[in-house]
Amino acid sequence: IERPPGDTAGCTFCHTSSEERCSTCHQRHQFDPKVARRAEQCKTCHWGKDHRDWEAYDIGLHGVVYQVNKWKPEQFDFSKKLSDADYVGPTCQYCHMRGGHHNVQRFGTVYTSMGMSMADRGAPIWNEKRDRWVSVCDDCHSPRFAREQLKAWDEALKDAGLKYRETFKVAEDLLVDGVLDPMPKDLCPDWSGQHLWSLKIGAYHDGEAYGGKTGGSGEFRMSNCTDVERLCFESVGYFQTYIYKGMAHGSWNDATYSDGSFGMDRWLVNVKQNASRARRLATLEKKVGITWQPEEFWKTGEWLDELTGPYIVKNHPGKTIFDLCPDPGWLDTHHAPAEEV
Numbered sequence: 131i132e133r134p135p136g137d138t139a140g141c142t143f144c145h146t147s148s149e150e151r152c153s154t155c156h157q158r159h160q161f162d163p164k165v166a167r168r169a170e171q172c173k174t175c176h177w178g179k180d181h182r183d184w185e186a187y188d189i190g191l192h193g194v195v196y197q198v199n200k201w202k203p204e205q206f207d208f209s210k211k212l213s214d215a216d217y218v219g220p221t222c223q224y225c226h227m228r229g230g231h232h233n234v235q236r237f238g239t240v241y242t243s244m245g246m247s248m249a250d251r252g253a254p255i256w257n258e259k260r261d262r263w264v265s266v267c268d269d270c271h272s273p274r275f276a277r278e279q280l281k282a283w284d285e286a287l288k289d290a291g292l293k294y295r296e297t298f299k300v301a302e303d304l305l306v307d308g309v310l311d312p313m314p315k316d317l318c319p320d321w322s323g324q325h326l327w328s329l330k331i332g333a334y335h336d337g338e339a340y341g342g343k344t345g346g347s348g349e350f351r352m353s354n355c356t357d358v359e360r361l362c363f364e365s366v367g368y369f370q371t372y373i374y375k376g377m378a379h380g381s382w383n384d385a386t387y388s389d390g391s392f393g394m395d396r397w398l399v400n401v402k403q404n405a406s407r408a409r410r411l412a413t414l415e416k417k418v419g420i421t422w423q424p425e426e427f428w429k430t431g432e433w434l435d436e437l438t439g440p441y442i443v444k445n446h447p448g449k450t451i452f453d454l455c456p457d458p459g460w461l462d463t464h465h466a467p468a469e470e471v
Contacts, residue, residue: 132321190381195219245374314341319439369393
């Protein structure tokens with residue numbers, strides 16, 4: 131929502147024009163259930179850096195079984211309803227639309243924020259959902275095996291959380307010590323029309339040291355921010371989701387090698403190196419009496435002036451997007467009765 135339309139074609143295709151329409155899965159000019167039951171029907175939207183579902187499934191154990199057998203009707207008979215399906219391996223629909231249930235959140239693998247939230251995934255609050263997943267897995271596997279996979283998933287995400295917290299802390303210390311270049315105040319305003327630090331958002335934002343008032347909310351920046359902040363964003367927004375999706379879909383390559391846990395290792399080292407250089411440079415500048423002023427190109431430019439933040443500041447001075455949209459529809463994630471979710 132921060133960027134001009136030309137930058138966000140890949141976002142808006144799924145999140146506006148296709149989201150929650152029958153024709154998204156059933157194809158407008160066919161509307162054939164046999165087509166909607168194939169796993170490929172999901173990959174138009176469910177792939178990419180920050181929601182790597184298709185890639186994780188496709189190169190995982192289940193996806194390989196599907197790809198080598200999908201043309202054999204005796205292995206995958208797509209003329210049958212999902213409630214009657216007898217497949218040699220699961221498709222996306224078999225697990226996430228159990229029996230043909232169209233509320234995919236009911237069997238979704240996400241707790242919150244595409245797996246990025248640092249939640250205790252083994253906590254009692256998730257027991258019912260985990261039991262529901264095991265009830266799907268035990269069509270082919272034992273319940274013991276399914277629960278062991280969930281436990282392995284938990285452990286992988288706990289390790290990922292440790293790496294991200296360390297990455298975040300290195301960046302946070304730079305900001306608090308005033309050696310992050312540029313600081314939030316020196317940047318083009320974020321999409322909300324404010325100058326909050328991009329890594330302190332929502333309930334985590336706690337005061338003026340981060341560029342705003344306590345309780346204020348900004349948003350992650352993926353661009354026009356320090357390299358340290360971008361690396362932090364990619365560590366949790368991309369690599370941690372690779373781990374999450376990879377473990378969820380039996381894709382060990384995604385969880386480890388394809389910028390999963392190994393990617394988080396690399397980005398943590400990069401952030402540490404950036405921080406070390408920034409502190410050494412700040413020490414030298416102080417010693418020789420240099421007071422550095424960030425370049426103007428961080429604040430304005432032909433492309434930057436097209437972003438949402440500058441538009442709000444120019445046309446609604448003193449306001450934020452939360453003043454202008456106190457109850458924005460795009461924040462409504464309650465698409466189904468709570469008892470079904």
